[in-house]
Amino acid sequence: MLQASGIAKSYGGNDVLRGLSLDVERGELISIIGPSGCGKSTFLRCLNFLEHPDAGSVRIEDVTLACQGSWSRANEAQAHRLRAHVGMVFQSFNLFPHRTVLENVMMAPIQVKRVAREQAQAIACELLEKVGLGAVKERYPDRLSGGQKQRAAIARALAMKPSVMLYDEPTSALDPELSEEVLSVMRALDEDGMTQIVVTHDMRFARAASDRVLYVEGGEVVESGDPDLMFADPKDARTRRFLRTLL
Ligand SMILES: Nc1ncnc2c1ncn2[C@@H]1O[C@H](COP(=O)(O)OP(=O)(O)OP(=O)(O)O)[C@@H](O)[C@H]1O
Ligand SMILES: [Mg+2]
Structure with a gap:
């Protein structure tokens, strides 16, 4: 139901996103993890064009928006249609x-x-x-x-x-007990069939609740897949290093 492809974004010569792609099926819960500054928030914001990607395209339901070069009024109208399908939740409420x-x-x-x-x-x-x-x-x-x-x-x-909910570190401002209240709401939504994409530092949640985890580093998806497999046996050396420093 959501398909992002080749999303690229740089800020003044700093290539933050180097062509990220993501296909999401209806009802999936996807966690995006990775070191600070790797572009997780930027990617999430590009999915509903709160940030304009330099290149790439996003389709959500029946609305597609491709970005190439300058941002036009027609793009903005299309972004408006696309956002109607998206709910976004920030760290700061x-x-x-x-x-x-x-x-x-x-x-x-x-x-x-x-x-x-x-x-x-x-x-x-x-x-x-x-x-x-x-x-x-x-x-x-x-x-x-x-x-x-x-x-x-x-x-x-x-x-x-919305047909998809995006969360940018929804629990990182919260004590563990209060986090749990929020995470359990997200689990309940998952059971209801809601499609959710969550940027999170909460590895326990990423592992236990997600259908799929994306590990992002250096503006790229380094590895993605089943959370249990990735946490138990990461394929890429960068994923291994990241998880080792955390766990
Ligand atoms: N508006 C902006 N102008 C210039 N640079 C930016 C802007 N927004 C983000 N960046 C840079 O892009 C990079 C990625 O930022 P982003 O916020 O997406 O990272 P992140 O993975 O969400 O990090 P964190 O885990 O700390 O939230 C960082 O180097 C950041 O400084
Ligand atoms: Mg962030």
């Missing part, structure tokens, strides 16, 4: 502080999709129950724990009915 949790989740469907207020509220309440926040939906974000904020951010992304 990015909730609106002056809105309750419920309002945070209702906002985009009302403003962007013109969903009727009553219906948006019903959807939001259902999603907040699902992520375990039914009891705190009238609170403002500053009265939530980090784990609760992140679950609210996930509910907010889900309210737009």
Whole structure:
């Protein structure tokens, strides 16, 4: 359902991404791991054109956008269509502080999709129950724990009915216990058949929850495959070195 190919990006002569490709099947949970600065966040941001790749193409569902040279108005319109299929969750939650949790989740469907207020509220309440926040939906974000904020951010992304969820280190700002609350929501979504791509430093989660792991280094996919196989017996010397320093 998602196909990225040959994604390249450089910043002022620094080749951050050297042609990354990724094919994702519906319902897969994919973890992207790799050393700091290897381009994981840049790649994730290129998948929904928050960052414009220098070259490469992305297809999500029936929307394809190929990049070559300058960024045009037509590209932007196509990127807009493509983003409608994508939910994104960041390390820092990015909730609106002056809105309750419920309002945070209702906002985009009302403003962007013109969903009727009553219906948006019903959807939001259902999603907040699902992520375990039914009891705190009238609170403002500053009265939530980090784990609760992140679950609210996930509910907010889900309210737009994306076909794929992208997460950039969703738990790295959280204590282990609060991380677990967030990871279990992601596991539940996986069981529901959601397609998810997660950039993570949490190797335990990458190994236990993913269908597939991508190891990225030097702007390339060095190795990808079944998490148990890769963690137990990495094929590439670079993957071995990375995993050895971590474990
Ligand atoms: N807007 C930018 N302008 C210039 N350089 C950038 C920009 N964004 C990222 N970079 C550089 O691109 C490289 C990859 O950055 P990126 O944030 O994608 O790495 P990462 O793998 O997500 O790292 P981390 O694990 O620390 O989050 C880094 O060298 C970074 O300094
Ligand atoms: Mg990053």
